[in-house]
Amino acid sequence: SLVKVVMASVEYLPPSRPRHLMGAGHPMLFALAVAMGCDLFDSAAYMLYANDDRLLTPSGTYKLDELKEMPCSCNVCVEHTPQELQTMDKDERRDLIAAHNLYVSFAEIRRVRQAISDGSLMELVDQRCRAHPRLLDAYRRLLNYQELIEKYDPVSKKSAFFYTGPESLKRVEVYRHHRRLNRLPKKRGLVLLSASNKPYSRHIPEDLGEFFSQAPVEVDEWQFMVVDIPFGIIPLELDEFYPFSQNESPSTLDVESENFISSIIKKLEEEYETIIVSENLNRRFNLGFKFRVEPPHIKLSDRDRLVAVADYQFGRGAGKALFNGNLQIIKSKKTGRIRYVYADDELIASIRTSDGFIIPSW
Ligand SMILES: [Zn+2]
Missing domain, CATH: 3.20.20.105 (Queuine tRNA-ribosyltransferase-like)
Structure with a gap:
């Protein structure tokens, strides 16, 4: 009370x-x-x-x-x-x-x-x-x-998100993430990858192992997402955006986390024409996907990344509006991350190092 x-x-x-x-x-x-x-x-x-x-x-x-x-x-x-x-x-x-x-x-x-x-x-x-x-x-x-x-909760914080128990799954950062995911346009097919070290896109193993789907695969455009706690699913393009690189959770999942992931995947099955999952996810979450399929060829261009981050940060359509021209992308020599984006020699945005947020220069 x-x-x-x-x-x-x-x-x-x-x-x-x-x-x-x-x-x-x-x-x-x-x-x-x-x-x-x-x-x-x-x-x-x-x-x-x-x-x-x-x-x-x-x-x-x-x-x-x-x-x-x-x-x-x-x-x-x-x-x-x-x-x-x-x-x-x-x-x-x-x-x-x-x-x-x-x-x-x-x-x-x-x-x-x-x-x-x-x-x-x-x-x-x-x-x-x-x-x-x-x-x-x-x-x-x-x-x-x-x-x-x-x-009232700031979208970016100085400290990492720590998973400290099932209550963490109900934290506002997780809630916000699932609302904002709707800002990204849907592809027809979805590839679910097992979590690796963060940022995920830099730690994808050469050999992805076996992949499975519920039905024969007929789509040719794919969204790549990593399955992890506490955020459930993280589009690969967002892996350097706060807090997806700045969070820690135990590798042993509690029952609540397992149920959380299972229910998310169930929902995704309604939203995507085809889902393919790694063998590890198939087994760990009892998905029962039976068709063995070709391992996905993971493609993630700098422009894809920028467009997805802009949509996620500002709203659907922002990415296309912001990054439509002939882009020159400058990366940090030290980290390899995108730092500045120019269109026709004009600086249009920089990427904040601490949290991966896009700072438009208008
Ligand atoms: Zn005392």
């Missing part, structure tokens, strides 16, 4: 107004609350908890009489033992615990600010919400507000 109330405020209150979350002064809530758009927290909690001999930490609350060791490395925790605190008189003990609680609260606020600046707030929320089942519940509920969160 906390998530419901706060997210309703996000929907209906102007984003420029600061939001104070009354009655929420526990540091384990800060990251989640900030992710929901809260700016200010209750200022009395540190003292209320101290009055009750309870010590706050970002991962939970400790009652003083249950502690054998102090929980952090603030001055109070370094200079006292729980036994010492217990023998003090009430006021002195309360002030020391309050000092610890305040220290922990400010440290967490700083950590949240750093995470915002790094673009890793949701990774912090994910960590914090594993400390208590009710927080995990709140986090999962928050992830249902993808449409609303997407409005």
